Amino acid sequence: MAEGKAGGAAGLFAKQVQKKFSRAQEKVLQKLGKTVETKDERFEQSAGNFYQQQAEGHKLYKDLKSFLSAVKVMHESSKRVSETLQEIYSSEWDGHEDLKAIAGNNDLLWEDYEEKLADQALRTMENYVAQFSEIKLNHSLYEVMSKLEKQHSNKVFVVKGMQSSSRRSLVISSPVRTSTISSSVSSPTSPSALSSMSESE
Numbered sequence: 402m403a404e405g406k407a408g409g410a411a412g413l414f415a416k417q418v419q420k421k422f423s424r425a426q427e428k429v430l431q432k433l434g435k436t437v438e439t440k441d442e443r444f445e446q447s448a449g450n451f452y453q454q455q456a457e458g459h460k461l462y463k464d465l466k467s468f469l470s471a472v473k474v475m476h477e478s479s480k481r482v483s484e485t486l487q488e489i490y491s492s493e494w495d496g497h498e499d500l501k502a503i504a505g506n507n508d509l510l511w512e513d514y515e516e517k518l519a520d521q522a523l524r525t526m527e528n529y530v531a532q533f534s535e536i537k538l539n540h541s542l543y544e545v546m547s548k549l550e551k552q553h554s555n556k557v558f559v560v561k562g563m564q565s566s567s568r569r570s571l572v573i574s575s576p577v578r579t580s581t582i583s584s585s586v587s588s589p590t591s592p593s594a595l596s597s598m599s600e601s602e
């Protein structure tokens with residue numbers, strides 16, 4: 402029985418080694434231009450879903466903003482109708498005193514509806530849509546860092562976040578000499594390394 406388990410483990414190990422060897426061979430051939438790079442179908446599907454959600458989220462957000470604007474116009478129209486009714490409704494008629502209270506309640510209902518629509522729908526969609534730009538920024542940063550690593554695998558770079566009034570951006574330094582960093586700190590990304598590098602620049 403122990404031999405069966407050992408044989409099964411050996412077979413599993415052999416499969417994994419073969420898989421890794423095949424993948425490494427494929428990568429070498431891709432770099433030499435001998436084979437075409439394959440696409441990850443699950444990744445492509447997830448990317449497609451991401452872009453579809455982004456487009457639909459932006460459309461819904463835009464439509465909600467238009468809807469809120471229309472609600473505000475309806476609120477103003479309702480106020481004007483209430484004011485006109487109060488002007489033309491004679492004080493001698495029955496219900497004159499009730500009309501003012503009804504108009505006030507109507508105005509409160511419109512205000513409440515506007516506020517809830519803005520808080521519960523529009524702001525929720527703002528947060529949802531904002532996440533797409535953060536994901537894209539992270540993906541763009543990943544792509545840049547991957548290219549840097551491939552081109553300059555033996556060099557160290559400093560990445561600093563910059564925030565202006567309209568957008569966030571990153572500044573990537575020129576390659577930093579590793580001998581000065583390794584003598585002062587153990588990690589090139591530690592806060593003391595970053596501060597020592599910014600002082601030397």
